[in-house]
Amino acid sequence: MTAQFGIFGVLIGFAACVLGASGMAVGVVRQRPTITLFAMKFVPYVLIGSVVAVAAMETALLRHDFSLAYVAKNNALSTPLAYTIAGMWSALEGSILLWGLILSLYITIVWRRFKARRTDPLVAWALIVMLAVAAFFFALMLGPANPFKTLAFPPLDGTGPNPLLQNHILMAFHPPILYTGYVGFTVPFAFAVAALATGRLGEGWLLETRRWTLIAWGALTLGIVLGAWWSYEVLGWGGFWGWDPVENASFLPWLTGTAYIHSVLVQERRGMLRVWNLSLVCATFSLTILGTFLTRSGVIQSVHAFSDSNIGPWLLTFFAVIVAVSVGLIGWRGDRLRSPGAIDSPLSREGGFLANNVLFGAFAFVILLGTVFPLVVEAWNGDQLSIGEPYFNSMARPIGVAMLFLMAVAPALPWRKASGELLRTRLQWPMVAATAVVVACAAAGLRGAWTLLTFALGAFAGAAALRQLVLGVRNARRQGRSALAGFIGRANGGMVVHIGVVLVAVAIAASGSYGSSARLVLKPGESAMVSGHKIEFLGIKDQTLAGGRTRTVARIRTDGDRIDEPAITRFSAAGTPIGTPSVRTGLRYDLYFTLAKLPIVDGGAAVIGVKVQPMIVWLWVGGLIMAIGTALAIVPGRRTRRPTDPSTVGSSDDDRLLVGAGAGR
């Protein structure tokens, strides 16, 4: 019964998308606003359809209705409530359902917000594009990724979700937040296509989607950091990022999205880089689809798995269509996209943004290349080769260092042209901070030029961002507003994000260079020294947990008082045992314990992994600060209308003194 409800919801959603999009297209092309407005009435049914489908799936999960193949595969009677609810996004079909829900939410919010402008062809086209994308996902649910397939002979109990996915509560939050980011990039993409379709290629579509893009970017950032955290807390290898294809797939659109939210400022300010910005938006959206293809079609394990899965060709075709439409439209509008402006000097804010784009573009290229190259080679001549962590790390290091340097210098650059003198005064304190940090680190005996360079540039960039924030606060005070106003708005919020990035970079560099690990083979009562800590193995004990789980815990005493209990958990009698690490978080370093191997005989030796992970907590703090900064950037700052600047984008006041005559157009 629930299955029929679910299919019914998917059908409503699909029909509403198709009818709405085609009706609006007819109305817009024939210039009949009444038809457009009528067709737009279908939009809320897209949301209703996906809510019905999601409600059906959740009901089936909560009732443990194993007549649904999806429930039987991803739920069991013993699955705890939180993981039962989260079961919807722990496998392919359910996550497509979640994708559909989030996309229809975005569509409905856009539809509501542009209520007054629904006959505007720009808005209509944007809604058409979004509905077309949603139609594709509903079609997936009706075709190859049907979440409501039923079983003729329902089992008495399901197999339950993958044990790794029910081992930490972050699993309940990480996918929905990540998807909010992924799916959110549909909005700027839709408006970009709408701008191309209507030929209104000015800065209008940019301003409409500015906040949507930031929301998507912030959610994607938070989703990626939460994913890294989950990986650290659950997987038990002590790391947080393995350059795994799934991780790369989320990182790729983040990189192009970051490039876009920077280069868009050049277009808003100077009307330049139109083709480039459109390309970045289209690239970001198509990379979310390509990422889904790479990770969900099974293609990444081996090319030969391709034929087994039938969602792959759909996603690949959709990706090809998006790329073809984007390239075709940009080529078609090429003549209108030429911008009249010119950038005066490489040493300017514009120049900084261009350099940013080169770096982010190169980084995205490296990751895409490293992810798909083995596939291409294997498809081409059957050779197998692997590209993994060592490759990505050695490429990421120089790029990351260059990014940090740019992050310090670029905010100090004025628009149009900088003088050496200006840079000297603005960068003086950040440079002092960088020197102080590097000297202190070297004096403390730290080794590794790359790592210390990262720390120095981190201090440089962090101080540069702080300087901007201090100026912002001072400026707000002078204008009689509260100091809080100095943190709000895109420029100031951006500086908060930069500080978060610095923390992340420092944490990554420190944990990559100064971590240490040990494998201790200890009998109960024995102890060993690891990095100045006395690690004592007290013994093993068995626990029975709720939901039929059993757990074997190693009790470990550190430095005579604190007890840690890394464990090996079994989710069912026959299931694969899953290691559960125990993490002792500290401001300077984490101690990370794993129970690597149980004793073979009672009272025998267990293998205990101990890792010292320096400064890792600052990675999570940095990610949180990035999300907060994005939220601050989304809050509308006080717009200053300036006749000298047609787009009147908020910016710090020292720019204003340097703005020359009319902005070149």
Added chain:
Amino acid sequence: MIRRWALPAVLLIVIVGALGFSARDIGRPPTAEERAQSIASRVKCPVCNGLSVQQSEAGLARTIYAEILRQVQSGRSDAQVTQYIVDTYGREQLTRPDASGIGSIVWIAPVVLVVLSLAGLAAAFRRWRPSGSRTPSDADRALVQRALRREGGS
């Protein structure tokens, strides 16, 4: 002029000096364990999902690591040990592609891309080089001042 730039120059020298100091040798050759760990970090664990032999606790990974350590201790060079891995488990077990052969593309292509985009930018800046006077005239300034006053000067 010189005095103004003295501070940044001194700071830069200090930074470079400190970085150079931090890059000094640790004063002893790496131990067998350190070498084995470093080799193992570039070898994929055959039975895991995305972990290296160094990171994995799987039985096969531990066996491979033990073999790497044994060979290092018996005096074989890093290259010899790596070759042993390739001969035994196949080239696809190495996660860092060679700088020669087809794998070199992934090292060269990004560099080529960056060089090309910087060259493209340089060409664009040459094309954009301002022609004619860009300094505002007094009339321009008066216009701006008037407009700013009208807008409340914010």
